[in-house]
Structure formats: C-alpha cells, structure tokens
Amino acid sequence: MGKKKALPQEPIEAEITSLSHDGRGVTHVEGKAVFVVGALSGERVRVRLTRRQRRYDEGEVVEILAASPDRVVPRCAHFGRCGGCALQHLAPAAQIGMKQDILAEVLQRIGQVQPDTWLEPLVAEHWGYRRKARLGVRYVAKKGRVLVGFRERGSSFVADLQRCEVLHPAVGERLTELAELIGALSIRERVAQIEMAQGDDPVVLILRVLDAPSPEDLAHLQAFGERTGLHLYLQPGGLDSVQPLPGQQVDLTFRLPASDVTLAFEPNDFTQVNLELNRLMVDRALSWLNPQPQDRVLDLFCGLGNFTLPLARRAATVLGVEGEAGLVARARANAERNGLDAERVRFDQANLYADEAERNWAWARQSFDLALIDPPRSGALQVLDALAATGIRRLVYISCYPGTLARDAGHLVAQHGFRLTAAGAMDMFPHTAHLESMAVFER
Incomplete structure (x- = not known):
C-alpha cells in the first residue's frame, strides 16, 4: 500500500463555487473536490486541509479574502464548535434559498421531476424556535x-x-x-x-x-x-x-388555531420541533389538499393526528394510519377531546414498513379521494403502489429528507401517472442544513 500523502501545512487559496447539502463550501484543488467548513458560495478564502479521503478532501477556513454578500455575524458565541447549527454565518433568507435550490437539484437528479409551480418557502421565527x-x-x-x-x-x-x-x-x-x-x-x-x-407553554x-x-x-x-x-x-x-x-x-398540548384543534402529547412522543412553522405547514397542506365536505381522506404516518384532525374538520371522513400503538391511542383521545366522532375520523395501527408478505393493510382495501403522507427519513416507497390503487386524485407529501422525496416523486410520476404540481422547502430547522419540504401530486 502506498504511503498516505501528508497534509500540507500551508493554507491554500481557493474560490468556493457552491454549498454542499450539509452547509460546507465546495471548491476544487488540482481537480479534487474539497469540502470547506465555514466557507460560503462565491467567497475567496484561505483553507487549511484537515483530512484527506480517496475521492475528496476536507478543510476549514483560516481567512476570508473576499466575503459573500450573504455572510452575517453568527449570533451564537459557540457557533463553529457546537454541532447544533451549521449555517449561522449565512443570512436566513439565503439559507432557505439554498435549501430550495437543493430541493430542485435533488428532485431533478434523483427523481427526474420538476414541479409545475415552486411554492414560496415557508419560514417562521429563526431564533428560540426549538421546542x-x-x-x-x-x-x-x-x-x-x-x-x-x-x-x-x-x-x-x-x-x-x-x-x-x-x-x-x-x-x-x-x-x-x-x-x-x-x-x-x-x-x-x-x-x-x-x-x-x-407544547404551547409548559x-x-x-x-x-x-x-x-x-x-x-x-x-x-x-x-x-x-x-x-x-x-x-x-x-x-x-x-x-x-x-x-x-x-x-x-399536560403537554399545542394548538392549531386555524382548525380549532388542540393536540395533547406525552413528553417523548414525536412532535414537530418548530411549533410556529408546524402551524403554517398544516394550514398550507390543507389549502393544497383542499378537501371538500364529500371527500374521503387518508393520512399515512399520522402520528398524534397533527394533520388528521384539521382534515376531519373539513372532509366527510378521514382515516389516520400510524405504526406506533401509543401514538394511535393518543390520536384517538385527541379526536375525542376535539369533539370529532368516530364516524368522521378513525385511527388504525399498521406497520407501513412491513415486508410485502406481511402487508395485510386494511386501508389499502378501501377507496379514497385525497391523501396526505408524512413519512420519516426513509420515505414512503413501500406504500406508494397501494396508495395509488386507492384511487386518490391528489396527494400532499410532507418530507424531512429530500433524497427519499425525490425517489418517491419519480416513482409516482413514472409508474402511476401523477404530476408533481407544486413543491417547496420549509424552514423547520433554521441555521441547520436539515431540509423539510412539501410536494403536491395530482393524477
């Protein structure tokens, strides 16, 4: 085996051409990609290499020779050492612009799709938002x-x-x-x-x-x-x-005022980190899904009923499906708490990641007009064929990872004849590289 090439001691001057998905600056030195912590797109910087890999190198900024107009002074004294944030040195508007660009690039590269309409990115408060x-x-x-x-x-x-x-x-x-x-x-x-x-308070x-x-x-x-x-x-x-x-x-609760819904939850239940943005997200999802009083709606990966209960205020019937028994029990209690009867909203427990042989899904044997899905990072590929077979005309997909959204979007468009009518990024986690998005599909 050849001896590993030593890291150069002297910093190198470099032009940063773009930002990676994790918020590092990207440059090329002698044809090899270098990911640079602390650098922004369009900047000229001096970089100290910190690590060599076979296909790329890593480095950090030691001096900014020409700064980006989007560079700002990080508010936090610990920024750079603490791993909680990656983008405090980038103006908030530029952060969400970068995320929208990443979403477009990933949809095109992985899914070979682009939306008919780009949604204005959803943004809320940038500081003190994590609950x-x-x-x-x-x-x-x-x-x-x-x-x-x-x-x-x-x-x-x-x-x-x-x-x-x-x-x-x-x-x-x-x-x-x-x-x-x-x-x-x-x-x-x-x-x-x-x-x-x-939640809202305690x-x-x-x-x-x-x-x-x-x-x-x-x-x-x-x-x-x-x-x-x-x-x-x-x-x-x-x-x-x-x-x-x-x-x-x-008792922990949070309100969704536009739908007159209050959800109770246990401290270690999954709830959205950013309550203000969650409200905006639910309202936008409802307006794009646009359920009518005669519609039957399916909500997969429904959790506590964050989308299910607001949907039940508008549609004829809603079925929420979730894998975790505790969440299903609390979703049912939340429906009762909000005066929504079992005729209008039901919750079923089902493993939506079950192997093909074990997919005895009751929901898949029913027909629906509309659907909303909010899967974890691994996406929803396992349910898409069964979902399409329910006859839905419109689907709103809430995504916390653009790679699996793009894969699933490609499948819906190529295999099931859906059109990607709209998509946009949501700033659920300002100052981090984490990208949440919403996509709307129609037959």
Whole structure:
C-alpha cells in the first residue's frame, strides 16, 4: 500500500463555487473536490486541509479574502464548535434559498421531476424556535464541572455551552443553571442526557439517569423545578420508564388555531420541533389538499393526528394510519377531546414498513379521494403502489429528507401517472442544513 500523502501545512487559496447539502463550501484543488467548513458560495478564502479521503478532501477556513454578500455575524458565541447549527454565518433568507435550490437539484437528479409551480418557502421565527431537543450531559473531571449541550461539531464530546440561541429561551437561556444543577447531584456522572419537550407553554425536561438519584438529589431537582417552572421527569430505563417527579406532572398540548384543534402529547412522543412553522405547514397542506365536505381522506404516518384532525374538520371522513400503538391511542383521545366522532375520523395501527408478505393493510382495501403522507427519513416507497390503487386524485407529501422525496416523486410520476404540481422547502430547522419540504401530486 502506498504511503498516505501528508497534509500540507500551508493554507491554500481557493474560490468556493457552491454549498454542499450539509452547509460546507465546495471548491476544487488540482481537480479534487474539497469540502470547506465555514466557507460560503462565491467567497475567496484561505483553507487549511484537515483530512484527506480517496475521492475528496476536507478543510476549514483560516481567512476570508473576499466575503459573500450573504455572510452575517453568527449570533451564537459557540457557533463553529457546537454541532447544533451549521449555517449561522449565512443570512436566513439565503439559507432557505439554498435549501430550495437543493430541493430542485435533488428532485431533478434523483427523481427526474420538476414541479409545475415552486411554492414560496415557508419560514417562521429563526431564533428560540426549538421546542424538542436532546441535549448531551457530561461530567468533565478536568474542568471539575458538568457540561450540558449539543455535541461538538464532528465529535462525540458535549460542547461547552453557556446558552443556546435556537432552543426556546425557557431552556436555551438556562444551560448553565442546568449544568450546575446536575453538577450538585451525587449521580452527576450518571446522567446521560436531557430531553426537552414543550407544547404551547409548559416545558418538560426528561433526565436519562443510569443510577437512581438519592433523596437529597430528588429534593434538589424538585426545588429547581419549583423555582424555574420547568417540569422534571426521570427516565431510568426504556421509554416506558419515564416518570414525573412528585408534583411535577404536567399536560403537554399545542394548538392549531386555524382548525380549532388542540393536540395533547406525552413528553417523548414525536412532535414537530418548530411549533410556529408546524402551524403554517398544516394550514398550507390543507389549502393544497383542499378537501371538500364529500371527500374521503387518508393520512399515512399520522402520528398524534397533527394533520388528521384539521382534515376531519373539513372532509366527510378521514382515516389516520400510524405504526406506533401509543401514538394511535393518543390520536384517538385527541379526536375525542376535539369533539370529532368516530364516524368522521378513525385511527388504525399498521406497520407501513412491513415486508410485502406481511402487508395485510386494511386501508389499502378501501377507496379514497385525497391523501396526505408524512413519512420519516426513509420515505414512503413501500406504500406508494397501494396508495395509488386507492384511487386518490391528489396527494400532499410532507418530507424531512429530500433524497427519499425525490425517489418517491419519480416513482409516482413514472409508474402511476401523477404530476408533481407544486413543491417547496420549509424552514423547520433554521441555521441547520436539515431540509423539510412539501410536494403536491395530482393524477
């Protein structure tokens, strides 16, 4: 085997031609692609190479010689070290513009499709928007204290954060207090993570504990909860072990005012991270699906009923299908809570990723006029043939990963004669490279 070529010590001057999907600048040195952390498209920079790969190299900016007009000063003092954000140095309007461009490129390259209409990107508040998050916790003996925050960029270490600008301020401005709280516990080295869950108002913090807290620890935690108004829960084992501390239990809900719907959820249920954007997304999905009073609607991967219940306010009947039993139970309870009877809205449990031999889906034997799907990252390829066979005339597809949306869009257009009538990016996660989008298909 040939000896690995040493990294050059001297920085190289480079022109950045574009941004990669994870928000790094792209340039070419001697014909080889280099991905540059901290660089923006159109900039001239000096780059220090940090890693060589067979097909590409990696580097970081040491000096900006000519800055992009879209470059801004990051709001967060920890930007660059903390892995929670990748794009704070890019103006918010340029961030979502970049995401829309990535969506167009991926739809064309993977799906060989382009929409008839590009939707205006959906945007909401850029700061303090995160109401769901998983924060790492680590006691660092060398520093003699506990760190609470996201992981460092490109590492498993917990970043040393004083505050976080993208978390809701109820938690984002209290990271130091949280670190001090855990540092004062006898089990400070046995708290693995903190999960944050928030609806419209109260905040729950679930502490993942590897050992049981002492009575003194419990008193400490309760006093902190009472002082801050945060509700503390403990998770000693699996997800079903999550329990509130005495007196800390709270009901979590969020409202969708345009549909007059309120959804209740458990702290570790899946809910959208960005509540304000979720409201805009539900309203836009409903306006594009445009259900009429006589329509039968199918909602796959329906979760708690985030789209199902608003749809049920307008359509004749709606069927929500979800794989997780707990979510199905809570979706049914949410329908009841909102005065929607079982004639109008039903929920079924079904594994939508089942192998072909096990796909005994009751929904696939029915006919529907409209459908909405909101699958996880792996997309919805498994359900598309059965979905098309239900006779739907229109489909709204909510996507959290453009690659699988593009693959599925190609399949719907080529195999089932749908047209991609509209698509657009949604800024669910500002300052990160994460791209959510919405696509509308018609027969």
